[in-house]
Amino acid sequence: MMPQTNNEALCALALEGLKDVIDPEIGLNVVDLGLIYELHCNDAEKTVACTMTLTTEFCPMGESMVGGVRESLQGTFPEYLIDVKLSFQPPWNYDRISESGREFLNM
Amino acid sequence: MPIPGSPILAKTTSSQVVMPFYLYAALSFLAATLLLFGSSGAFTGHYFQPSILAITHVMALGWATMITLGASHQLVPVLIEGKLFSEWLGRLCFILAALGIPLLVYGLHTFHLGWPTLSGGLLVVLAIVVFVVNIALSMWESQRWNIHALFVLTAVLWLLFTVCLGLLLAYNLTHPILGINSLHYLPIHAHTGIIGWFLLMVLGVGSRLIPLFLISKYSNQKLLWVVYWLINAGLIGYMQLFALQASMRMLVLAALPIAAGLGLFVWYCTKAYSERLRRRIDGPMRLSLAAVAMLAIPLLLLLATVLWLALAQGHHTSLVLGYGFSVFFGWLTAIIMGMTFKTLPFIVWNKAYHHRAGKGQTPNPKDLFSYPVFIAMGISYLLGFVLFGIGILGQFILLLQVGSALLIACSALYNFNVVKLITHKAPTA
Numbered sequence: 001m002m003p004q005t006n007n008e009a010l011c012a013l014a015l016e017g018l019k020d021v022i023d024p025e026i027g028l029n030v031v032d033l034g035l036i037y038e039l040h041c042n043d044a045e046k047t048v049a050c051t052m053t054l055t056t057e058f059c060p061m062g063e064s065m066v067g068g069v070r071e072s073l074q075g076t077f078p079e080y081l082i083d084v085k086l087s088f089q090p091p092w093n094y095d096r097i098s099e100s101g102r103e104f105l106n107m
Numbered sequence: 108m109p110i111p112g113s114p115i116l117a118k119t120t121s122s123q124v125v126m127p128f129y130l131y132a133a134l135s136f137l138a139a140t141l142l143l144f145g146s147s148g149a150f151t152g153h154y155f156q157p158s159i160l161a162i163t164h165v166m167a168l169g170w171a172t173m174i175t176l177g178a179s180h181q182l183v184p185v186l187i188e189g190k191l192f193s194e195w196l197g198r199l200c201f202i203l204a205a206l207g208i209p210l211l212v213y214g215l216h217t218f219h220l221g222w223p224t225l226s227g228g229l230l231v232v233l234a235i236v237v238f239v240v241n242i243a244l245s246m247w248e249s250q251r252w253n254i255h256a257l258f259v260l261t262a263v264l265w266l267l268f269t270v271c272l273g274l275l276l277a278y279n280l281t282h283p284i285l286g287i288n289s290l291h292y293l294p295i296h297a298h299t300g301i302i303g304w305f306l307l308m309v310l311g312v313g314s315r316l317i318p319l320f321l322i323s324k325y326s327n328q329k330l331l332w333v334v335y336w337l338i339n340a341g342l343i344g345y346m347q348l349f350a351l352q353a354s355m356r357m358l359v360l361a362a363l364p365i366a367a368g369l370g371l372f373v374w375y376c377t378k379a380y381s382e383r384l385r386r387r388i389d390g391p392m393r394l395s396l397a398a399v400a401m402l403a404i405p406l407l408l409l410l411a412t413v414l415w416l417a418l419a420q421g422h423h424t425s426l427v428l429g430y431g432f433s434v435f436f437g438w439l440t441a442i443i444m445g446m447t448f449k450t451l452p453f454i455v456w457n458k459a460y461h462h463r464a465g466k467g468q469t470p471n472p473k474d475l476f477s478y479p480v481f482i483a484m485g486i487s488y489l490l491g492f493v494l495f496g497i498g499i500l501g502q503f504i505l506l507l508q509v510g511s512a513l514l515i516a517c518s519a520l521y522n523f524n525v526v527k528l529i530t531h532k533a534p535t536a
Contacts (some may be wrong), residue, residue, distance in 0.1 A: 021464060024456055024472050026322065026385075056319070060119045060185055064457060070466030075466065094324055094384055105322070105385055 003036040010041035010077075014048060017076040023067040024061055028104055030069060036098025037087060041077075048073050049083045053092045062086075120190075122458040124197040125288055126529055128177020129451055131205055133518075133525040135169025136440075140511065140518040142216075143436075143495075146492055147507035150499050154428050155290060161216035166435040167300060168231060169257045172266070174443050175308055176200060176238060178450055179259065182243055183518070184314055187256045192340040196241040197488065199264025203234035228274040235270050239263050253384045254331045258311020265303025272296050277518045295349055302342050302365060309442060310334060310372055317376055320392055320449055321383035330375055337368030359413050369402055389473065395445030404496075429499045434442050436492055436514065444488065444521060448473075448481060451528050459533040475531050476524040484520035 003015075018036060019029040030036055030052065038051040052069055054062045070084045097105070113443050140164055146158035180197045184190050191197065206231025214224030246256055273296050276289040285292070314331050345361035376399050386397070387500075410429040415423040452472035460469040495510025497503065 020468070022471075024453065024467075025320070025471075027471060056185075057188055059456065060181070060453065063119070064464045067462070068466075069459050071466050072463065094322070097384075 001009065003031075003039050006039075007041045007043060010043060010048075014039055014041060014073055014076055015080050017072045018069060021065065021072050023046050023055065023065065026055075026105070028063065028097075031097040032101030034101070035065070035092065035097065036069075041080075046077075046080045047083065048077055048080050049085070051085045051087050053087055055092050057088050057091075066090075109212045110177060117309040119457065120197065121194055122454050123192075124201075125177050125181045125263050125454055127201050127205075128160060128173050128180070128520050129447065129525060130529055131201070132170050132443075133522045135165050135173060135208070137515075138172060138476060139165040140514040144439060144508070144511040144515055146506060147495075147498075147511050150432075150495075150507055151425075151502045151504065153424050154431065155293075157216055157218040159428070160445075161212050163431065163435065164212050164215055166439075168204070169212070171305060171435065171439045171443060173204060173208075173332055174447065175305070176204065178312070179238075179242065179263075179308075181450065181454060182316075183245055183256075186253070186259060186312070187246050187249040188251045188253075191246060192241050192244035192248060192314055196237050200234045200237040200241065202511050203230050203237060207231040207394070213523060214277075220277060223363055224277050224432050225274070228270070232270045232274050235263075235267050239267050254328055255315045256336060258307050258314070258331075258335060262307035262311060262336075265299050265307065266344075269300040269304055272299065295346060297431075298342065299343060302338065305434075305439060306369075307335075307338060309439075310338070313395075314372070314375060314444075315447070316446070317395070318379040321379055321388070322385040323379040323383040325368070325375075325382040326380070327375060330371055334371050334375070336366045337364040337371070341365035341368065358495065359417075362409065362413070367404060369406070373399060373402075390478065390485065391445045391448035393445070394485060395442055395449065398438055398441035398445060401433075401438045401441055404437055405430055408433055410464035421462040423503060425500050432496060432499055436495070440488070440492075444484070447521075447525065448476060451525065452476060455528050455531050459531055463533065474524075476528050480520050480524050484517050484524070487520065488517040491517055 015036070018031050021030045022028065023030065023033055023077050024033070026033065033055070035054065036050065037054050038049070040047075040049045042048075050073060052066065054065060059065070066084055066086060068083055073080075073082045073084070081095060139523050142158065142162045142165060144160065149156050149158045180191060180194075191384055207227045210223050210227025211231060211315040212227070214220060214222075218221075242260065246252070246260060272292070275285070276292055276296060279285045279289045310331075314334075318325055325330045341364035345358065345366070348357050348361055380396070408426055412423060412430055415426060435520075452475045454477055456469075456472040463469050491513030495514065496504045497509050498506030498508075499508065
């Protein structure tokens with residue numbers, strides 16, 4: 001399931017970078033895994049706001065994954081203010097995995 | 108650092124608390140296989156011998172318990188969806204157990220049942236008290252109960268009972284206070300440890316991790332509750348019947364709910380496997396699933412032992428030895444080896460690459476250990492286990508020697524990969 005976005009061109013750039021952030025257990029990136037819920041890039045205010053989730057609320061890799069998303073966005077937009085929020089509403093489920101993610105997992 | 112306006116991220120236990128347990132366990136496994144090779148001839152005799160007692164305690168405490176304690180400090184926060192109450196208590200638990208186990212094993216191996224055995228046993232009891240306090244307070248603070256947490260809490264309470272009884276039995280050997288030989292109570296000590304501690308712990312953690320690692324949608328809390336009550340009812344029933352000095356036929360009754368509970372757990376794993384999203388199953392996961400199937404071996408040997416006792420009115424020592432061997436070197440060792448290479452790579456990855464996530468390519472956790480060495484370890488393990496097992500049942504010295512040599516190779520290869528993981532450092536940018 002693709003995240004909600006506003007500015008398509010900038011968000012596509014951000015999502016491309018986020019595909020380098022991998023869930024180390026599953027081996028799949030956070031975008032195809034469906035962990036990114038919302039992404040709002042504001043070119044005028046130079047801000048990027050991202051709402052993401054984790055596969056389980058107390059994921060031991062959570063800190064790394066959230067840090068990875070923040071670093072990736074900052075790398076794509078060095079001049080922008082990055083805000084990454086974590087949300088478990090709704091909780092993540094397997095139906096959020098994208099088509100290419102399903103192919104990767106041989107689902 | 109917490110993210111403003113976001114739920115708080117889980118705080119993982121420091122790898123410095125967890126890794127010493129893994130390393131200690133790995134070295135204990137190597138020591139146990141060396142002792143096994145040096146004492147292989149003892150496996151044609153009675154099971155109550157100093158060398159067999161020593162090997163059993165290296166395997167039960169140094170290997171299986173130490174790695175379970177280490178993994179618990181990391182996994183309990185995941186199971187209870189909270190954080191560990193105290194890392195300091197985790198370190199204290201390690202120090203007490205690490206000092207106590209060699210003293211206890213030395214005492215048993217030399218049959219010096221005075222101060223080495225008793226002080227070693229006392230240190231182990233203190234380590235477990237510290238562990239129980241840490242786990243109970245973690246759960247109390249989390250206030251998020253689930254069936255997995257209940258399995259773990261019950262298992263650690265059985266562990267406390269087992270080590271306290273063990274210390275009492277050791278004391279009774281030199282200062283008779285129970286009015287009956289310690290050997291009489293050995294089955295209670297062994298089965299509260301095997302079923303109450305190891306089995307409940309493996310079921311509690313496995314029922315959460317197996318679907319997680321398989322990426323399976325399957326979940327059945329009600330089934331796990333039934334498994335929980337069946338196993339505990341069977342164990343308590345066994346202790347009651349034992350205390351009442353019931354006949355062997357009656358004792359078999361207690362095994363029925365335990366076998367039923369295990370059957371349901373195997374069903375749970377089968378369902379999780381069939382509903383998995385990840386089609387490719389890696390080596391460590393295959394070994395862990397094989398361990399679940401390997402539970403059938405001690406169950407069959409236990410059944411054969413009980414039948415023999417009922418029909419021939421005497422112990423068949425080879426069957427009893429085979430039963431113990433298939434528990435510690437079979438089922439438990441297989442699941443520990445499998446789960447080591449599912450959990451330790453993530454602990455190491457988190458430590459080494461935590462600050463590099465999102466800044467470029469990082470290795471996959473499974474690439475932090477050598478997979479060919481893992482495969483060689485698995486092959487030498489399976490061959491060694493089968494040959495040594497046949498050697499015990501058929502009393503073939505040559506098979507005992509070859510089997511134990513293969514198990515030494517297995518433990519050396521296991522140590523190689525554990526040390527490779529623990530010493531892994533992220534390359535400097």
